[in-house]
Amino acid sequence: MVAAMSNSAAVAASTWVTTFLERLPAPAGELEAVQWRGREALSRQPLPSRRQEDWRFTDLAPLTALAPVLAPSSAQVGWPEPAADVFRLWLDAPDDLLNGQSLPAGLSILSSDEVQQALGHTLAACNCEQHWPVELNQASATRVLALRVSGAVVPTLELVSQAAEDGVMRPVRVLLLLEEKASLKVLQIQLGSGCSLSSLVMEAHLGRESTLRHGLLALGEGQACFLGHLAVEQEPRSQLESVWASHGWALSRFEPRVVQVDGEATTSLKALQLADGQQLVDTHSRVEFRGPEGQLDQLHKAIADDRGRSVFNGAVRVPRAAQRTNASQLSRNLLLSNQARIDTKPELEIVADDVRCAHGATVSRLQTDELFYLQSRGLSASVAAGLLKRGFCEEVLRALPAAAAAWRPLQRMLGED
């Protein structure tokens, strides 16, 4: 009986992939070769199943309930006006990405030769170019935003993608090459509603002493699903600060992969994910130190309410070459309902002896003594709980690039809008 059921699930999964592939237009454009590659990989590789360790806690049912097709977009629903120091690009724009604007000083579009050379390099370095969500993106993305960053770029680069129509898929592919000593602030906004699928693959190569501040705000609604993948290669003395927040998707899975190619770099990862209703929100991060004296500071926070499920898997690899690494990881989870569920699993693999690696994880509800304190000051129980939740979220949200404030992340995450 069980075997029969899993068999039929396997058949359904392979039908989903086949139907998805059939609906795609013929490969064309600058990413034609990549599309061929992705489609071939998908047709060979079935949908990930929960028997695979990496997907053990991630049920893809919300994804297979969708029947996504590529379709041009015209919607810009609920976008705030960009502030003066924000340079916004609409990644789903029907024709030219730049739409007549000229790029701010320090940013330039890579030539197609350069794209050919660089695209997929960081994915390969992070050992994830054959990963299923990546292949899904490669199979469908028709263009790539490929930028070279030289020197310090002043405005915040805001990249927005919105899947607002039922049944659409929005694949987004971004490639950033930061030259030596370059610096850039990027804010990515991913919006989804209805029965849509958003797929993101971003690669970033950080040259020596460069700095990338990256924020990702992924806000969904209804049946919408989001699969995001971020691959970063860091050269010595580069700095990466990545902050992401996700809420509202029926299924959301974000996979940051960072490799410090020769160590000596600084990585800071902060995340906040919320799951309520029947949502499943998942983060699988991996940081690998391939040289000495690397730094990692990772904070992952999650709230699961109602019947929501939150999953965190955080791998940190410290091989022999990575002496004097200093890494810390903390996973803090709030479980607010009897039917919600939290799965958290740090993974530390250490082969070097002169390192400092610590990690911690906690799962609890709101602290009763904190609630009591606020109530003793005259706040009602629900206001006190709201305040504590807000504080829990803000620790991460205030680390987003300043431009994110226009999108009112806290209000949208807590459903106060």
Add this chain to the structure above:
Amino acid sequence: MSSSTSVGDLVSQPYKYGFVTDIETDKIDKGLSEDVVRLISSKKGEPQFLLDFRLRAYQQWLRMEEPDWAALGHPAIDYQEMIYYAAPRQQEKKASLDEVDPKLLETFDKLGIPLSEQKRLSNVAVDAVFDSVSIATTYREKLAEHGVIFCSISEAVKDHPELIERYLGTVVPSNDNFFAALNSAVFSDGSFVFIPKGVECPMELSTYFRINSGDTGQFERTLIVAEEGASVSYLEGCTAPMFDTNQLHAAVVELVALDDASIKYSTVQNWYAGDENGVGGIYNFVTKRGHCRGDRSHISWTQVETGSAITWKYPSCVLQGAHSVGEFYSVALTNNRQQADTGTKMIHVGPHTRSTIVSKGISAGHSSNSYRGLVQIGPKARGARNYSQCDSMLIGDQAAANTYPYIRSQQPEASVEHEASTCRISADQLFYLQSRGIGFEEAVSMMVSGFCRDVFNQLPMEFAAEADKLLALKLEGSVG
């Protein structure tokens, strides 16, 4: 570091239990089939229910696949090249120790486990298991006065079949996993402990396992039942001779604690670990699980793992009774090419259950030491609490320390905390101790035993000192 030679040498102390006793044994030909299972059962004169249990497990085992998720990278085990039953040839179990083959007594004397009356450890009752068979159990009469049953599991099958039928396989079902199924089909001997209602066991109980034959797998089964309000402390020790081939040890240990009962299970595991190139040694694939069935029951696992080529075990607690408590204290030391993948599972089912996990891993040489643990809080475990701490110490830059703690929670009124850290024996700490006139090796073992103190404090007195010494010996020559 200047001291590299000395710390390196400190770990490679020879294995002193590696001798083989030349004794005639009664073996079943190698290989495994339904006939072998039947033959084991008939040799032991077992009742029908047990034969059925074995055959069912064998059928289940045939349908299972050997797990490979721990990525241990050991060569495939040929289950048809193994002997499943070996017993030293002697007549029926002797009434008095004087009649036991002196060679066997000598073996256990050499291992530091004197069985003869005048040399016995006071206040510790010992069940000695040699290859597949229990040789002797000391202090049985004294225990019987209190109603405590402590005997080999084969004797228990004969003398107390109702207890065996009631409890065997209820904590670790025969289809639990590949190795548990194999054990259920072919288990030879092991210990049985039954503490009746309200009795506090008057002495420490201990089982000593010795593998002697070269090609024998060891499949013992231990079952400990503590009735309402009973309490017991049990210690398990093990050694094996040095062979170039790998031997499989797939034991199953089941603990059952009813209302207000308490079981403390300590292990000092010192199987042969193979030589420095990883040749030979025991594969220790063991399933250990305790079931806190009653309210306010308490199960505590303490383990000191120093031997085995590969250790793969997760002593677990299923906390079902309300307010029940599970504890896990572990020191795992690996050296040379040893691999240890060990940890625990704390399954919180009942309300207000509590668990504590303290795991200390020390890896030296080219070894790999992993902590893998699961803390699961079920939807009914209101007010459950868990605290886990796992620390790793790395000695040398070739050893690996991995940590994989899983936490699953479905109960908002529960709290789970986990923390982990990694450290090493640093040059300045060593320098400080040496400047105070403490010898290098002593300084290292001082720091190691300080690192492990939280766990050693949990061991019964007699064994804490021994465990400390064992670690110091095992580490000889490895710090640098």
